[in-house]
Amino acid sequence: MKLLIPGPVTTRAETRAALGQDVAPWDNDFRVFHARQLARLLRLAGGRGAEHTTLALPGCGHFVTEAAIRTFIPQGGKLLVPMTGAYGERMARLAREAGRVPVVLPVPDGTRVRPHAVAEALSADPGITHVGQIYSETGTGVVHDVVAIGAAVRLAGRRLLVDAVSAFGALPLDLSVQPEIDAVVFTANKCLESVPGVAFAVARTDRLTESAGNAGSWSFDLADIYAMAQRAPGAARFTPPAQVLCALDVALDLLELEGGLAARLARYTANMRTLYDGLLRLGLTPFLPRAVQGPIIANVHAPTDPNWHLQSFVDALKSRGFVISNFYTTDKPGFRVGCIGAIGPEDMTQAVAAMDAALTEIGVTRREAA
Numbered sequence: 001m002k003l004l005i006p007g008p009v010t011t012r013a014e015t016r017a018a019l020g021q022d023v024a025p026w027d028n029d030f031r032v033f034h035a036r037q038l039a040r041l042l043r044l045a046g047g048r049g050a051e052h053t054t055l056a057l058p059g060c061g062h063f064v065t066e067a068a069i070r071t072f073i074p075q076g077g078k079l080l081v082p083m084t085g086a087y088g089e090r091m092a093r094l095a096r097e098a099g100r101v102p103v104v105l106p107v108p109d110g111t112r113v114r115p116h117a118v119a120e121a122l123s124a125d126p127g128i129t130h131v132g133q134i135y136s137e138t139g140t141g142v143v144h145d146v147v148a149i150g151a152a153v154r155l156a157g158r159r160l161l162v163d164a165v166s167a168f169g170a171l172p173l174d175l176s177v178q179p180e181i182d183a184v185v186f187t188a189n190k191c192l193e194s195v196p197g198v199a200f201a202v203a204r205t206d207r208l209t210e211s212a213g214n215a216g217s218w219s220f221d222l223a224d225i226y227a228m229a230q231r232a233p234g235a236a237r238f239t240p241p242a243q244v245l246c247a248l249d250v251a252l253d254l255l256e257l258e259g260g261l262a263a264r265l266a267r268y269t270a271n272m273r274t275l276y277d278g279l280l281r282l283g284l285t286p287f288l289p290r291a292v293q294g295p296i297i298a299n300v301h302a303p304t305d306p307n308w309h310l311q312s313f314v315d316a317l318k319s320r321g322f323v324i325s326n327f328y329t330t331d332k333p334g335f336r337v338g339c340i341g342a343i344g345p346e347d348m349t350q351a352v353a354a355m356d357a358a359l360t361e362i363g364v365t366r367r368e369a370a
């Protein structure tokens with residue numbers, strides 16, 4: 001079965017095999033292993049040794065996004081959130097429920113955030129300390145220009161938090177030239193192609209030190225994780241998902257073998273091209289025009305045919321070996337297909353053929369959008 005959902009993704013057998021062992025996470029050998037792994041992730045983010053550090057948090061992406069919000073934005077502080085889609089909304093909710101104040105910047109559906117609009121919003125409200133930007137908006141498929149948005153944030157003298165959960169491991173990122181970024185957050189189970197269970201932040205060490213005491217939570221405090229790491233490199237505060245970290249190390253080896261981030265991005269781009277061409281050939285209507293379609297996930301409008309029924313389509317596809325998401329995250333109904341994970345263009349070709357057969361099976365002939 002191939003997972004064409006936008007995470008967790010299809011993994012390689014070598015990665016999954018690393019889960020099959022008992023591990024003592026407070027053993028000295030494991031600490032050395034974990035410290036080395038954190039340094040590998042730092043390099044992937046373009047982090048600098050003394051300036052940045054990688055912090056691990058057991059759990060999912062929302063956990064580390066909340067931790068970054070709590071750590072770097074003081075109680076009652078204001079965060080500008082460009083409303084890119086479902087994940088922009090989630091960032092705003094995480095901030096609100098943590099007692100921070102989200103300020104929403106509307107973004108027209110299916111477009112890239114304009115750096116100029118961010119600059120205007122920041123100059124209109126000097127109380128905003130941070131911008132929370134989604135790098136790859138999984139809700140729509142649009143990839144945003146974190147470099148250009150970051151430049152606007154830097155010029156305004158504010159700070160940036162980047163949700164790179166569906167970007168890290170494939171899309172470029174260089175923290176060494178983006179000093180305005182307090183933290184970038186991501187998980188093991190999307191473009192890094194490992195299993196779920198651990199999230200990470202690569203963060204500035206100076207900002208972590210300044211932010212001690214902000215979080216209002218012991219579990220979700222990146223500054224506290226940093227304090228622990230300074231006392232004992234590679235040590236965790238609470239039980240880490242040790243097997244999950246072992247699997248991630250194999251996945252990082254495989255990323256290196258593939259040729260690093262650029263090679264992975266090239267494969268995902270080829271996956272998306274195959275999918276997008278195939279969708280058009282089937283008479284389906286992609287949600288985004290090709291020019292703004294990112295390489296991570298495609299949203300597709302629901303066919304107009306009255307026989308269209310998402311769960312029936314999902315089931316018919318599953319019986320042909322492909323799992324797609326059984327919900328949509330756009331205003332208009334549709335379906336979503338991920339192009340990430342241990343899959344190649346030949347898998348996407350087969351997936352398109354399976355979609356054709358699945359549509360026929362459920363009786364959908366009018367495939368274009370309304």
Ligand SMILES: *Cc1c(COP(=O)(O)O)cnc(C)c1O
Nearest residue numbers: 060061062087136138163165166
């Ligand atoms: C997947 C994802 C998350 C986190 O999801 P979890 O289910 O909490 O791991 C956050 N942001 C984006 C953009 C995502 O794609």
